[in-house]
Amino acid sequence: YGDANQKVDYVFKVVLIGDSAVGKSQILARFARNEFSLDSKATIGVEFQTRTLVINHKSVKAQIWDTAGQERYRAVTSAYYRGAVGALLVYDITKRQTFEHIPRWLEELRSHADKNIVIMLIGNKTDLEDQRAVSTEDAKEFAEKEGLFFLETSALEATNVETAFVTILTEIFNIVN
Ligand code: GDP
Numbered sequence: 012y013g014d015a016n017q018k019v020d021y022v023f024k025v026v027l028i029g030d031s032a033v034g035k036s037q038i039l040a041r042f043a044r045n046e047f048s049l050d051s052k053a054t055i056g057v058e059f060q061t062r063t064l065v066i067n068h069k070s071v072k073a074q075i076w077d078t079a080g081q082e083r084y085r086a087v088t089s090a091y092y093r094g095a096v097g098a099l100l101v102y103d104i105t106k107r108q109t110f111e112h113i114p115r116w117l118e119e120l121r122s123h124a125d126k127n128i129v130i131m132l133i134g135n136k137t138d139l140e141d142q143r144a145v146s147t148e149d150a151k152e153f154a155e156k157e158g159l160f161f162l163e164t165s166a167l168e169a170t171n172v173e174t175a176f177v178t179i180l181t182e183i184f185n186i187v188n
Pocket residue numbers: 030031032033034035036037038048049050051052135136137138139164165166167168
């Protein structure tokens with residue numbers, strides 16, 4: 012997980028967006044530090060975190076930006092999106108409304124970010140299957156229609172978090188190479 016003494020071939024900025032409390036900060040904590048907290052205030056104030064991975068024998072530093080509580084519609088500034096080559100668009104599978112807001116976030120992203128940005132839709136909190144309010148099929152269909160990658164994750168159980176980042180970073184890598 013450490014970045015020390017590593018030669019970096021690429022730096023990719025990836026932004027996390029989606030409604031408040033869907034698990035963005037915990038997805039980032041899981042990816043960057045392999046940590047998880049049930050206290051949602053734990054990571055407030057941190058602009059971004061990094062982790063360096065090897066993709067196709069190259070060292071890729073992922074610089075992952077977190078909104079730090081600016082999730083109100085239109086509150087995320089264009090500086091946040093500037094230079095981003097990837098976006099993780101997160102909803103909570105137990106909160107229907109967070110999925111229904113995804114088109115708004117997509118519109119925000121498409122008006123502020125680079126038009127070639129790679130976008131992955133993420134349905135988080137699959138450990139709460141008994142409270143599921145968004146079917147996998149509905150989300151998959153939406154993602155296909157909009158041309159997005161799609162995965163369901165659990166930051167708590169560490170399910171698919173690594174896969175989500177590796178998938179989007181590999182796709183970005185393939186686009187720039
Ligand atoms: P954010 O506002 O989108 O950054 O959401 P947070 O990462 O702060 O998470 C909001 C709440 O949901 C916190 O209490 C987290 O512990 C919890 N949470 C985040 N991810 C998961 C998950 O995968 N499963 C469960 N059960 N809770 C989660």
